[in-house]
Amino acid sequence: MRKPIIVGNWKMYKNSEEARKLVEELIPLVKDATSDIVVCVPFPLLHVVQPLIKGTNITLGAQNVSWEDEGALTGEVSAKMLKDFDVKYVIVGHSERKRVFGEKCREIGMRAVQAVKNGITPIVCVGETLERRNRDAKSYIKIQLLEVLEDIEDISKVVIAYEPVWAINGIKPATKEQAEEMCAFIREVIKEKYCEEAADVVRIQYGGSVNSSNFADFMAMDSIDGGLIGRACLDAKEFSKIINYQDK
Numbered sequence: 001m002r003k004p005i006i007v008g009n010w011k012m013y014k015n016s017e018e019a020r021k022l023v024e025e026l027i028p029l030v031k032d033a034t035s036d037i038v039v040c041v042p043f044p045l046l047h048v049v050q051p052l053i054k055g056t057n058i059t060l061g062a063q064n065v066s067w068e069d070e071g072a073l074t075g076e077v078s079a080k081m082l083k084d085f086d087v088k089y090v091i092v093g094h095s096e097r098k099r100v101f102g103e104k105c106r107e108i109g110m111r112a113v114q115a116v117k118n119g120i121t122p123i124v125c126v127g128e129t130l131e132r133r134n135r136d137a138k139s140y141i142k143i144q145l146l147e148v149l150e151d152i153e154d155i156s157k158v159v160i161a162y163e164p165v166w167a168i169n170g171i172k173p174a175t176k177e178q179a180e181e182m183c184a185f186i187r188e189v190i191k192e193k194y195c196e197e198a199a200d201v202v203r204i205q206y207g208g209s210v211n212s213s214n215f216a217d218f219m220a221m222d223s224i225d226g227g228l229i230g231r232a233c234l235d236a237k238e239f240s241k242i243i244n245y246q247d248k
């Protein structure tokens, strides 16, 4: 059985004081959760959140990592630096990184490799735009996956997030059937590239306009093992309701 994993992506929100308030409110609300819980915070908040969640069931994550060990790479942050803050997960290839910052799949793959090399689990995002949705969504997702995972030998060290670009930051999520179809397809691609056992263990999340009213429906689907949550993770009560989806 795959343990569910629920990840909040804070994006570029919250200052230190707001971060402290959010985390302090969240901790008691999710203390009995049975899923893995991760908060992916902006780099300058790692040192704020790390001591607050120490000894709790919440794990620290970051929102990107460099593909190099170190070097003259202004604005980048290395895996070694993230490890200093006990970061256990890092998002790579979020659609905002691709759309706004021009990140490409091969580079994202190198970031993922660097994370794995340093004992950090990359959360590898894949997803299609609306235009692709109506054209060749599956083959597009397959190309993305194979490029990003090209140098990943052990897929159990990776989490995959299926995030249709048209559902992120929107008003409407994908339907649970649309999300399931693509997550099942991703599992097929993993089976082809690795093996059946690998496809059985890899955790695949859905992300895109998830909230406390719709999350349980996604989690009831066979191939969906968790969620990558944007807006709804910025409010402790709402995020805790998502995390405690089984109580619904």
Ligand code: PEP
Pocket (backbone or CB within 6 Å): 009, 163, 167, 168, 169, 170, 207, 208, 209, 210, 228, 229, 230, 231, 232
């Ligand atoms: C995201 O940015 O990864 C995301 C899923 O955002 P939202 O939940 O706000 O759609």
